[in-house]
Amino acid sequence: xxxAVSSGLAAVQIDTTRVREPVAHKRSVGQTILYxxxxxxxxxxxxxxxxxxxxLKLATQEKxxxxxxxxxxxxxxxxxxxxxxxxxxxxxxGIGFRLREVFKPGDQIRAKAWYSVNRYRLYEARYQSPSxxxxxxxxxxxxxxxxxxxESFYGLGNGSQKDDEVSITYETGRxxxxxxxxxxxxxxxxxxxxxxxYNLYDGDETTLLTDLDVIRDTLGLDxxxxxxxxxxxxGLLTRFDQRNHPGQPTSGGTQDLWASLWRGTGVxxxxxxxxxxxxxxxxFHLFRKRILAVRLAATSLKVVEDGDLGLPAYLLPTLxxxxxxxxxxxxxxxxxxxxxxxxxxxFPVWPHSDGFVFVDEGRVFDSFGDDFGWREWRYSFGFGVRxxxxxxxxxxxxxxxxxxxVRFYFNFGQDL
Amino acid sequence: xxxxxxxxxxxxxxxxxxxxxAYKPDLGPEGPYWKDNDTKNITExxxxxxxxxxxxxxxxxxxxxxxxxDLDRSFRKIGGRPRQAGNINSVDEVPNCSWYTNRxxxxxxxxxxxxxxxxxxxxxxxxxxxxxxxxxxxxxTAGFWIKDIKGNQYILKFDPPGNPEMATSAAAMAGRxxxxxxxxxxxxxxxxxxxxxxxxxxxxxxxxxxGIKRPFTREKxxxxxxxxxxxxxxxxxxxxxxxxxxxxxxxxxxxxxxxxPNDWCRHEHRRELRALxxxxxxxNHWDIKDQNSMDTYADEDGRRFxxxxxxxxxxxxxxxxxxxxxxxAGYTNLFDLRxxxxxxxxxxxxxxxxxxxxxxxxxxxxxxxxEIFHPAKWDPIYPIPAFENMxxxxxxxxxxxxxxxxxxxxxxxxxxxxxxxxxxxxYLFNTLKVRRDKIGRHWFGKVNPLDYFVLExxxxxxxxxxxxxxxxxxxxSTATSQYEVxxxxxxxxxxxxxxxxxxxxxxxxxxxxVTVYTPGNDAKGYLYEIRIETQRDSSxxxxxxxxxxxxxxxxxxxxxxxxxHLD
Numbered sequence: 001x002x003x004a005v006s007s008g009l010a011a012v013q014i015d016t017t018r019v020r021e022p023v024a025h026k027r028s029v030g031q032t033i034l035y036x037x038x039x040x041x042x043x044x045x046x047x048x049x050x051x052x053x054x055x056l057k058l059a060t061q062e063k064x065x066x067x068x069x070x071x072x073x074x075x076x077x078x079x080x081x082x083x084x085x086x087x088x089x090x091x092x093x094g095i096g097f098r099l100r101e102v103f104k105p106g107d108q109i110r111a112k113a114w115y116s117v118n119r120y121r122l123y124e125a126r127y128q129s130p131s132x133x134x135x136x137x138x139x140x141x142x143x144x145x146x147x148x149x150x151e152s153f154y155g156l157g158n159g160s161q162k163d164d165e166v167s168i169t170y171e172t173g174r175x176x177x178x179x180x181x182x183x184x185x186x187x188x189x190x191x192x193x194x195x196x197x198y199n200l201y202d203g204d205e206t207t208l209l210t211d212l213d214v215i216r217d218t219l220g221l222d223x224x225x226x227x228x229x230x231x232x233x234x235g236l237l238t239r240f241d242q243r244n245h246p247g248q249p250t251s252g253g254t255q256d257l258w259a260s261l262w263r264g265t266g267v268x269x270x271x272x273x274x275x276x277x278x279x280x281x282x283x284f285h286l287f288r289k290r291i292l293a294v295r296l297a298a299t300s301l302k303v304v305e306d307g308d309l310g311l312p313a314y315l316l317p318t319l320x321x322x323x324x325x326x327x328x329x330x331x332x333x334x335x336x337x338x339x340x341x342x343x344x345x346x347f348p349v350w351p352h353s354d355g356f357v358f359v360d361e362g363r364v365f366d367s368f369g370d371d372f373g374w375r376e377w378r379y380s381f382g383f384g385v386r387x388x389x390x391x392x393x394x395x396x397x398x399x400x401x402x403x404x405x406v407r408f409y410f411n412f413g414q415d416l
Numbered sequence: 417x418x419x420x421x422x423x424x425x426x427x428x429x430x431x432x433x434x435x436x437x438a439y440k441p442d443l444g445p446e447g448p449y450w451k452d453n454d455t456k457n458i459t460e461x462x463x464x465x466x467x468x469x470x471x472x473x474x475x476x477x478x479x480x481x482x483x484x485x486d487l488d489r490s491f492r493k494i495g496g497r498p499r500q501a502g503n504i505n506s507v508d509e510v511p512n513c514s515w516y517t518n519r520x521x522x523x524x525x526x527x528x529x530x531x532x533x534x535x536x537x538x539x540x541x542x543x544x545x546x547x548x549x550x551x552x553x554x555x556x557t558a559g560f561w562i563k564d565i566k567g568n569q570y571i572l573k574f575d576p577p578g579n580p581e582m583a584t585s586a587a588a589m590a591g592r593x594x595x596x597x598x599x600x601x602x603x604x605x606x607x608x609x610x611x612x613x614x615x616x617x618x619x620x621x622x623x624x625x626x627g628i629k630r631p632f633t634r635e636k637x638x639x640x641x642x643x644x645x646x647x648x649x650x651x652x653x654x655x656x657x658x659x660x661x662x663x664x665x666x667x668x669x670x671x672x673x674x675x676x677p678n679d680w681c682r683h684e685h686r687r688e689l690r691a692l693x694x695x696x697x698x699x700n701h702w703d704i705k706d707q708n709s710m711d712t713y714a715d716e717d718g719r720r721f722x723x724x725x726x727x728x729x730x731x732x733x734x735x736x737x738x739x740x741x742x743x744x745a746g747y748t749n750l751f752d753l754r755x756x757x758x759x760x761x762x763x764x765x766x767x768x769x770x771x772x773x774x775x776x777x778x779x780x781x782x783x784x785x786x787e788i789f790h791p792a793k794w795d796p797i798y799p800i801p802a803f804e805n806m807x808x809x810x811x812x813x814x815x816x817x818x819x820x821x822x823x824x825x826x827x828x829x830x831x832x833x834x835x836x837x838x839x840x841x842x843y844l845f846n847t848l849k850v851r852r853d854k855i856g857r858h859w860f861g862k863v864n865p866l867d868y869f870v871l872e873x874x875x876x877x878x879x880x881x882x883x884x885x886x887x888x889x890x891x892x893s894t895a896t897s898q899y900e901v902x903x904x905x906x907x908x909x910x911x912x913x914x915x916x917x918x919x920x921x922x923x924x925x926x927x928x929x930v931t932v933y934t935p936g937n938d939a940k941g942y943l944y945e946i947r948i949e950t951q952r953d954s955s956x957x958x959x960x961x962x963x964x965x966x967x968x969x970x971x972x973x974x975x976x977x978x979x980x981h982l983d
Contacts, residue, residue, distance in 0.1 A: 014522060016512055020449035020505070022680035034487040042485045049478045056470050100624075288771050290764050347764020349756040351742060357763060385760075 082112060085410070087329075088150045089116035106130050119204065121147040130180075140178040147171050149204035155219040156313060157335055158363045158376055162404050166215045167203025168226070170314070172196065178237075190237040192260060200226045200314065224310030229268040231315075235260025235275075243283065247388030248354065250291050253282035262315075270307025275317075276300055286345075291354075293344040297324065300337040300368055317364070319378075322409045325362045327380020327402025335364035339372075349385060357383045360400075378402065384409075443943060443978045445966045448505040452513035454678040455721045460713055461675035464665030468707055475799045476751050479670075483804065498807045501687035506964070506978040507869075508813065510598075514678065514714075515724045516688040520596040521820035527828035533592035539605030540564040540656050547615045551622040551632055551640065557583070557730060557737040558640045561659070562614070569659035573730060574644030574652060576739045581645075581780040583735045584655040585833030590699045590729035592832045596825075597695055597817050598688065600725040603658035606834050608651040611641050643738075660725060662713035666706045667724050670801035673711070676722045687810055689802035692726075694814030694859065697794035698851055700784060702745040703731030704796045733844070734782025741783045743773030750797050778840035786850035791815075791858040808862035808983030815859035816867060818852055819889045826852070856891045863981040864950050864958040866899075871965065871976040878974055880963065884950065895952040902947045902960070942967045943977075959983060 027035060082094040094114035102109055107129035114122040124144040132139045149169040154160040176194035183189075203210035209218060212226045236259055242252035256279040264271030277299040284292040299317040313334065319325050320332030324340050340362030346354040359381040365371050382400035386393055398409040442449075483489060492498050505511050512518055519525060540546060544565030552559035552571060559573045575583045584606050591604045620632035630636075644652050667673065670684045683689055696704045704726075714723040730737035736745065747770040748755050758766050769788045776783045792811075796803065821829070826848050835841050865885040872879040884899075886892040944967065947960035964978030 014450045014518060015447075016451040018446060018449055019451045019453040020511060021453050022503075022678075031488045034491070038485060038487045041487075042482055045478065045481055045485065049474070049482075052473065052478070053470055056473065057467060288767065345763070347759060349759040349764075350751055351744060353756075355756075355760045355764065383760075 082114060084114070086116075088118065088148070088152070089120035090118045092116040092120065094122075102127075104129050104132055107132065119147070119149050121145075130182075136182045138180045138182070140180065141176070143173075143175045145173045149201075151203070152205075152208075152329060152331060153215070153314070154332060154334070155221070156316070157366065158333060158378070160333060162332075164219060166209040166219070167205030168210075168212065168215070168314075169201040169203050171199040171201065186241050188239045188241070190239070192233070192235040192237055192258075194233055196231045196233070197229075198231075198312070198314065199228045200312075221313055222310060225313040227267070227309045227312050229264060229271070229312050229315065230266040231262050231264055231268060231271070233260050233262045233275075246392045247352075247390060247394075248289075248291075249283040249293075250285040250289065251283055253280065255280050264307050268307060268309065270305055271309070271311060272304040272307070273311065274302045274304065276302075277317075289348050291346040293342075293346060295342040295344075296340075298337070298339040298368075302336075319362050319364050322398065322411060325360050325378055325380050325402070326358070326382060326398060326400035326409070327360070327407055328378065328404060329407070332404075333362075333364040333378070335366055337365040337368045338362065339365070339368075346386075350387075352389065353385060353387045355383065355385050357381070358400075382407075443506050443964050443966070445968060445975065445977065447966075447975060447977045448507045448509070448511075450505065450509075450511050450518070452503065452511045454514050454680060455714075455716065455719055455723075456678055457719045458677050458721055460720070461664050461673070461711075461722060463663065464667075464673075464711070466666065466668070466706060468705075471706055472751065472798050475801070476749070476753065479799065479801060480753070499685065499805065500807055501690055501810055502685040503681045504687050504813075507976075508809065508979050508981055510687045510813070514721060515600070515686065516598045517600075519598045520825070521598075521817040524820070525596055525825075527824050527831075530592060530596050530825055530828040531832045533588075533832060534595045534601055534603050535605075536603050537566070537568050537658060539603075539607050540568065540570050541566050542607070542609075545613055545615045546609060547617050548632070548637060549617040549620060551620070551636070558643045560637070560640060562656075570656040571659065572654040572656055573737070574641075574654050576643070576737075577645050579645070579735070579740055579779045579782060580647075581653065581833075581835055582740065582782050583730045583737050584653055585780065585835050586733045586735035586782075587655050587657075587728075587730040589829045589833040590701055590732035593699055593821070593829055594695060594726055594729070596821070596829075599692075600723055601729075602660050602725065602727050604729075605656045605658075606653065606832075607656050608647065608653045610651055611638070655730070657727070660710055660712045660727070662715075664711040664713055664722060666709045667711050668706050669803075673722070676711075678721055684801040684805045686802065687813060690806040690810040691814030691817075693794070693796075693800070693803040693806050694791070694811055694818060694855060696796060697746070697789075697791055698818050698848070698855055699729075699732045700734075700741070700746045700794075701729060701732045702741065702795075702797050703728070703737075704800065705798065734776060734784030736782070739782075740776055740779075743770045743783050744768070745783075745797075746794050747788070749795050749799060752795065778837060778843060780835050780837055780840050781844055784844070784847055786847045786854070789851055789854060791851075791855045808859070809981050811859045812863045812865065812981055812983070815855050816865070816885055819856045819885065821852065823849065853889075853891060856886070856889055860886045860891060863983045864948065864961045865981075866948055866950065866961045867979070867981075869963055869976055869979055871974060873974050878965075880946070880976070882948075882961075886952075892952055898951050900949045900951070900957065902949070903945065942969070 080096045080098070082092070082096045084092040086092065092114050093116075094112060097111045098108060100108045107127070109125070109127050111125045112122070113124075114120065122144065123146075124142070126140070126142040128138070128140045130138040147169070151168050151170050152165050153168050154162065154166075155164050174194060174196045176192070178190045178192050180188055180190045200212065202212055209215050215221075216223065216225055238257045240255040243249035243254060244251050256277075259274065259276040262271075262273050262275060277297070279295070279297040281293065281295045284294070286292055301315075301317055303311055316334045316336060317338050318331040318334045319338045319340060320328035321330030324342070325332070340360065342358060342360045344356050344358040346356045349355045359379060361377045361379045363377045380400050380402035382398060384396060384398035386397075387395040394412065396409065396411045398407075398411075400407045400409070489499070503510060503513070509518070509522075510516050520530070540562065541564040546562040546564055548560050548562050549569075550561040552561065552573075557573055559571055561569060561571050563569050573583065573587065575581055588604055588606050591601050595601045614637065616632060616634065616637060621629045622632045622636065624630055641652060644654075646652055668683060669689060670682070672682055673679045692704070695701070708726065708728040710725045710727050711722045712725065714721055731741065731745075734741050736742065747768065755768070772788075773783060773785070823845075826845055829848075830841050830844055833844075835844070866882045867885055868883045870881045872881065884897060887897060944965040946963045946965065948963065949957040949960045951957045959982045962978075962980040962982060963976065964980075966975045966977045967973075968975065
């Protein structure tokens with residue numbers, strides 16, 4: 001077919017009766033010469049690419065090792081693999097299980113089992129329903145068991161030294177419950193209660209002091225410092241949430257107040273103390289979704305009765321780690337009370353992702369009333385990126401500096 | 417050390433050598449080919465099911481690094497000689513093939529043809545009930561599949577509740593645009609239905625977010641429809657997209673499909689896929705990706721072969737399908753490493769143009785603008801290899817097709833969207849018009865936009881007629897344009913200044929022309945080269961358009977056999 005086409009002034013003839021036999025492109029001499037070294041240069045990248053592709057395929061495909069396990073255990077429910085890394089537990093792997101809409105719309109059961117290279121073991125089961133007893137009344141139940149053989153302890157007080165780090169094994173078991181009443185979208189009250197059990201053993205980190213008796217003497221602690229404990233607790237948490245968005249708040253804030261009474265039982269019989277905390281967060285929109293997040297938090301423990309064995313040191317409030325003084329290790333500072341402040345400047349880098357820089361300040365006190373002051377506060381600063389969704393933060397990568405060290409955190413949010 | 421220096425020297429020499437190996441048009445006395453033989457019978461390929469997560473990861477990270485390490489590509493880039501498209505013909509056009517059919521720019525369509533688009537069934541038959549037989553799986557928008565009483569299957573997609581008419585009109589308009597531009601698309605029709613008249617097939621199931629199979633009930637159907645805008649009379653407006661038959665999975669914007677012997681040209685080097693960038697930028701089809709394409713095992717004229725389609729245009733213009741488009745759509749990739757790096761380094765103090773976006777005026781259009789739009793800075797949702805290999809010539813080809821849509825054609829496209837608000841229609845028309853002209857001004861500035869050459873021969877002269885597209889489309893109406901024609905004479909390079917088309921060569925000129933190619937002693941034909949450059953006002957001369965003429969000594973006949981727009 002020959003078509004004479006008039007296109008304005010000119011005319012084009014399209015003859016589709018003559019057909020071109022396609023010939024694939026052949027490399028020129030120059031291209032061939034360049035191809036070989038390029039192939040070698042790209043080889044490590046290709047290897048990384050192939051392994052990433054295989055990993056991603058395994059994680060996202062419907063059929064894989066996890067479906068084999070599901071069949072093996074006769075569970076036709078979504079099991080999923082878990083992978084994590086922490087400086088103490090090292091590489092952790094496990095399996096998670098989630099079941100939604102069990103009794104009521106919106107409720108779910110979750111279970112996880114983790115094992116780590118450094119012999120950490122964590123088992124966790126949780127039930128959550130936002131509206132089990134009506135539209136505004138929800139319930140959360142959880143039980144977990146953890147064996148953590150390489151936890152650090154630095155002694156008590158704001159002056160504790162990094163070089164005093166020792167290694168302790170914690171064995172903890174917890175049963176917790178929370179009955180939540182949400183009279184409005186912004187205000188909620190939660191009645192918390194539960195039972196906790198703590199046993200301490202010699203640590204596993206061979207480069208540090210691990211013998212509990214030696215540690216007690218070296219750090220000058222009371223004999224009760226590492227006693228086991230069994231505790232019931234009952235508390236009330238109130239939350240006032242005025243944020244305009246849970247994932248990327250640009251105005252408003254949250255005000256959390258929590259007070260609870262802890263009473264010993266069994267080996268901790270006679271022990272009784274109050275624990276109270278306040279956590280205030282406020283968000284300010286500066287310009288074009290650049291946000292300043294301000295946080296002030298304080299916690300205080302007040303012993304009512306020492307009981308037969310006294311208050312173990314490990315039950316005292318701690319400061320340090322991903323949630324407060326980010327440039328310091330978890331539990332770096334420990335005492336009867338703590339206070340901290342944080343400023344975080346957030347700016348968008350991708351859709352639903354922010355970069356941030358921050359500075360944290362905080363310290364622990366023996367008592368707010370007796371030794372509160374503005375001196376010797378510890379500070380850290382850093383930067384990172386975070387991803388958020390409609391329900392909250394989904395992912396956070398943080399690099400933090402302090403006078404002692406550089407810390408990195410990588411965290412997936414609850415709703416992933 | 418000396419060896420390393422030598423090796424580096426050899427590599428650089430090879431690079432320069434490779435980058436200098438310019439594109440050579442396939443010239444012959446018969447003139448250009450207008451059809452590729454890529455519709456030969458093939459055995460049925462398996463269905464491709466690529467992972468979107470991997471595609472985003474690969475295109476955003478690994479491919480960027482690989483491209484840097486591709487020495488041939490890098491040297492070509494440094495040398496200003498990027499690799500030209502591999503499937504163009506000798507007059508710088510794309511022959512008809514299983515990917516592309518020349519339509520509006522060479523065979524102007526009427527307004528009615530543009531409005532109608534690709535239309536086989538005319539949409540779902542309203543005379544009987546529609547049976548829902550499958551919920552839509554994947555994608556950001558809700559929908560489901562129906563079968564009408566004729567047995568035709570359609571996927572139904574809807575408008576978000578806050579943006580009536582937006583997603584359906586955007587998809588219908590963009591689909592018709594891509595069809596008229598030459599691509600294969602599915603039939604898409606805007607229609608409406610009463611939800612209570614839908615019938616659900618027995619045994620239909622869906623998988624919930626945990627992957628558990630559940631029965632697809634009337635409640636689930638209502639849940640999907642609750643995400644759609646309902647007309648005041650209770651009907652639901654929808655876009656009915658006719659199911660493509662024998663689907664074999666999406667095509668990739670790079671490489672070749674191994675189980676398709678007809679797939680001869682790497683996709684990143686196909687002109688119509690490279691220049692798709694220009695079309696997507698015009699209608700802001702941000703969501704262009706492998707997953708929004710589809711190969712079908714077509715059966716035409718007794719031959720079975722793979723045909724390649726574009727689909728799912730719901731995220732075009734101001735629509736994101738599920739809601740209005742984010743202002744950044746079209747101005748950055750979803751995960752743009754470069755922009756993210758700049759934001760991180762400047763602590764967010766770098767202001768991106770799209771951040772000043774004003775709220776959209778018309779809910780039925782969403783965020784679609786023409787002020788900050790820049791034809792070369794438009795970005796798809798994630799990097800597309802074919803787009804990254806686009807040259808100035810590819811972009812020029814795309815731009816000239818976009819510019820072939822004149823005002824009446826744009827109005828025909830807008831008619832297809834069935835927007836009820838006249839002000840919204842006018843806004844959309846003006847936006848498309850400004851974007852079109854910006855595309856023309858930008859890409860016509862990268863090559864010399866002389867095109868549609870025609871050669872006429874008289875006993876005493878040759879007349880070469882051409883169109884200056886910048887003038888034709890009124891893009892440089894205030895500038896004075898002049899043209900310099902160079903051809904190789906026996907002694908010197910002859911130049912001739914023209915103020916407009918055509919160029920007439922006398923017998924004397926012709927006898928002075930020197931062949932640039934003579935095919936051997938028993939040759940009956942000779943090839944001649946003419947270069948034309950353009951100057952607007954007193955700006956610098958453009959790169960030349962090269963026109964190739966073939967003289968057949970047997971019948972003393974001249975033919976125009978090639979056109980090359982150098983960039």
